[in-house]
Amino acid sequence: MTPISRRAWPVAAAGVLAGCGKEPEKPVFRGTSPVTVLKADSYDIDLVPLILRGIEMSGLSPKGKRVLLKPNLVEFDHATAINTHPRVVVAAFEAFQALGADVVIGEGPGHRRDTFGLTEEAGYWSHFKALDDHFVDLNRDDIASAGPLLGRSDFFAAKTVLSADLIVSLPKMKTHHWAGATLSMKNFFGLVPGSVYGWPKNPLHYHGIDNSIVALNRRFRNTFAIVDGIVGMEGNGPIQGQPKPMGVLAFGSDLAAVDATCCRMMGIDPLKVAYLQTAMEFGAVLPDQIEQRGERPSDVRRDFLLISEFSHIRLS
Amino acid sequence: MPGTYRKERLDALLAAQNDDGGWGYFAGKKSWLEPTVYSLLALHASTDDSRWNRGWNLVRSWQLPDGSWRANALTAEPHWSTALAITLHCVRQEFDQSFHKGVQWLLSTTGEESTALSRFVGLFVENHLGHDRKFAGWPWVPGTTAWIEPTSHSLVALKKAAPHVNSGELRRRIVLAEGMILRRRCADGGWNYGSREALGIHLPSYPETTGLALLGLQSCPEAELSQDIARAMSLLGQTQSRLGRAWLGISLRNLGQNLPEDTRPLYPRDVLSTSLEALASPGGGHALLRPAALPA
Numbered sequence: 249m250t251p252i253s254r255r256a257w258p259v260a261a262a263g264v265l266a267g268c269g270k271e272p273e274k275p276v277f278r279g280t281s282p283v284t285v286l287k288a289d290s291y292d293i294d295l296v297p298l299i300l301r302g303i304e305m306s307g308l309s310p311k312g313k314r315v316l317l318k319p320n321l322v323e324f325d326h327a328t329a330i331n332t333h334p335r336v337v338v339a340a341f342e343a344f345q346a347l348g349a350d351v352v353i354g355e356g357p358g359h360r361r362d363t364f365g366l367t368e369e370a371g372y373w374s375h376f377k378a379l380d381d382h383f384v385d386l387n388r389d390d391i392a393s394a395g396p397l398l399g400r401s402d403f404f405a406a407k408t409v410l411s412a413d414l415i416v417s418l419p420k421m422k423t424h425h426w427a428g429a430t431l432s433m434k435n436f437f438g439l440v441p442g443s444v445y446g447w448p449k450n451p452l453h454y455h456g457i458d459n460s461i462v463a464l465n466r467r468f469r470n471t472f473a474i475v476d477g478i479v480g481m482e483g484n485g486p487i488q489g490q491p492k493p494m495g496v497l498a499f500g501s502d503l504a505a506v507d508a509t510c511c512r513m514m515g516i517d518p519l520k521v522a523y524l525q526t527a528m529e530f531g532a533v534l535p536d537q538i539e540q541r542g543e544r545p546s547d548v549r550r551d552f553l554l555i556s557e558f559s560h561i562r563l564s
Numbered sequence: 565m566p567g568t569y570r571k572e573r574l575d576a577l578l579a580a581q582n583d584d585g586g587w588g589y590f591a592g593k594k595s596w597l598e599p600t601v602y603s604l605l606a607l608h609a610s611t612d613d614s615r616w617n618r619g620w621n622l623v624r625s626w627q628l629p630d631g632s633w634r635a636n637a638l639t640a641e642p643h644w645s646t647a648l649a650i651t652l653h654c655v656r657q658e659f660d661q662s663f664h665k666g667v668q669w670l671l672s673t674t675g676e677e678s679t680a681l682s683r684f685v686g687l688f689v690e691n692h693l694g695h696d697r698k699f700a701g702w703p704w705v706p707g708t709t710a711w712i713e714p715t716s717h718s719l720v721a722l723k724k725a726a727p728h729v730n731s732g733e734l735r736r737r738i739v740l741a742e743g744m745i746l747r748r749r750c751a752d753g754g755w756n757y758g759s760r761e762a763l764g765i766h767l768p769s770y771p772e773t774t775g776l777a778l779l780g781l782q783s784c785p786e787a788e789l790s791q792d793i794a795r796a797m798s799l800l801g802q803t804q805s806r807l808g809r810a811w812l813g814i815s816l817r818n819l820g821q822n823l824p825e826d827t828r829p830l831y832p833r834d835v836l837s838t839s840l841e842a843l844a845s846p847g848g849g850h851a852l853l854r855p856a857a858l859p860a
Contacts (some may be wrong), residue, residue, distance in 0.1 A: 323768075325768075359756070359757055359770075360770060360772075361713075361772055361807055362772060362805040362806065362807035362808060362837075364806070364831075364834060364837075365803070365804065365805030365806060365807060365808065366805075368804060368805075369804070369805075380833070385589070385590075388589035388590065388596075388836070389589075389593075390588070390593050390594045391636075391638060391639075392638070393638075404638070404639060425762060425763055443589065443596065443598070443635065444635060444639060444643075444705075445704065445705055446644065446703070446704025446705055446708070446711065446714070447704070447711070447713065447757050448711070448757055450703065450704060450705065450708035450709055450711070451705055451707075451708055453708075453709075454676075454707065454708055484762075484763065484765060487767075488762075488765055488767075555763065557763070
């Protein structure tokens with residue numbers, strides 16, 4: 249888990265020969281990270297024991313921690329599967345509560361200002377009667393400085409985010425028309441408060457989508473992921489793609505490793521996804537760095553349709 | 565006397581006022597400029613002067629030296645909600661130096677895609693969002709792209725400010741921003757945050773941004789809005805979004821549509837929605853967001 253310098257690498261010597269000997273020092277992840285994949289055929293099964301098993305198999309102990317569950321809510325369309333399914337969110341809430349955590353659910357959608365309206369459309373209120381007591385709109389929460397981030401000397405984030413001991417990313421498994429795939433790392437865009445940075449959160453685009461994904465994941469390191477891959481989205485994601493039944497949930501503390509595993513299940517080469525290339529500095533992306541638990545990704549792989557702009561990221 | 569629907573919202577706003585005179589987005593949370601301005605507009609002429617003035621004084625204290633306004637006590641950067649502070653000055657008939665500095669800041673701000681440098685660079689690089697750079701609007705944050713909502717708020721502010729500011733630039737920016745909104749209309753007839761399409765595929769409109777876009781287009785001589793009003797009425801009939809229903813109600817009433825009073829129960833935790841619902845109710849102050857030139 250300790251980053252090491254690349255300076256001693258032969259590639260650096262080649263840089264010296266090319267007159268670029270002062271290449272900035274870049275760390276690279278060394279070690280292994282566990283990622284657990286469990287089958288879940290539908291949202292109608294009891295997901296709580298499955299999530300408890302995934303947490304346990306991943307070696308996480310959330311007892312006594314303030315846990316922020318961060319689902320992915322973007323827009324709502326009855327015809328497709330854009331958002332993290334409410335049953336996954338409710339089951340994760342109950343599982344973390346059963347393990348002794350102090351749990352809150354929070355999201356800051358990037359397009360829609362009415363977060364509560366979106367949660368209502370997406371079925372969160374009908375599936376979770378006590379949502380009002382446990383949900384925070386991260387776009388309009390009280391804020392505090394998170395220090396320098398995303399090219400800003402003083403970046404502001406929701407207090408709920410900054411006070412969490414553990415941020416649990418609960419994304420939908422989807423393709424993405426700008427980033428290739430949107431999974432647990434990209435889901436951190438919803439941590440950025442719209443009340444400061446707008447809808448869409450345009451400073452993230454100016455900083456570069458891939459750069460912003462990496463920067464947010466460098467800043468927020470106490471993490472866990474539960475990826476809703478029961479039904480994902482393929483094609484022109486994250487909004488206008490088609491539902492893709494996958495029948496899996498993926499778990500892990502190393503979000504880069506979880507996303508790399510999900511990519512492999514989706515038939516996407518994670519080494520060709522730009523933000524995962526950079527994330528190799530702090531997370532496990534290479535196959536031999538990831539200790540796969542539960543299902544093997546190759547056994548549950550179902551290739552997601554890719555738009556032509558991302559046909560090159562197909563896993564061979 | 566306000567009707568029951570509006571009165572319970574005004575009572576909720578009074579109960580949620582913070583000690584510093586402002587309002588948070590949620591009851592019990594720290595004050596922000598946006599919910600403070602809309603709460604003051606909703607309570608305009610409905611509360612005693614001392615409570616209103618405490619909110620007003622807080623707004624005044626948040627103006628930055630460059631004329632812009634900060635979003636809250638913590639941030640020190642210019643913010644899109646400067647437009648709201650200018651609108652509030654117009655409602656209060658306060659056309660002093662603070663007002664004029666705010667207007668000048670707004671006129672000096674544009675979406676990044678419409679700066680001279682960006683327009684020059686745009687001659688050589690692909691414009692994948694399809695935005696027409698000539699039609700400048702306003703961004704949420706300086707240095708980023710213009711979007712529908714901050715542009716609409718700025719149009720409301722500048723149209724109200726127009727009789728009190730002798731500026732050809734103000735009139736030019738109004739025309740350009742109206743053009744920007746009209747060119748970003750979605751194929752379904754409404755507006756979303758400000759992109760008609762992504763990768764050549766049409767994107768859907770939203771209720772709240774459709775309401776806001778129509779608010780920005782009030783009194784626009786170039787706009788024939790009958791189709792847009794029909795789309796807005798359709799969205800109003802479909803959506804359960806409090807924010808969407810409130811913004812559609814405000815703009816449609818201002819555009820002369822006869823709407824029944826909303827009947828959804830109060831959700832006092834959400835201060836912004838509560839204030840906008842009060843403004844959207846019949847006689848609830850939505851006319852405060854009409855341009856000065858429009859008949860009442």
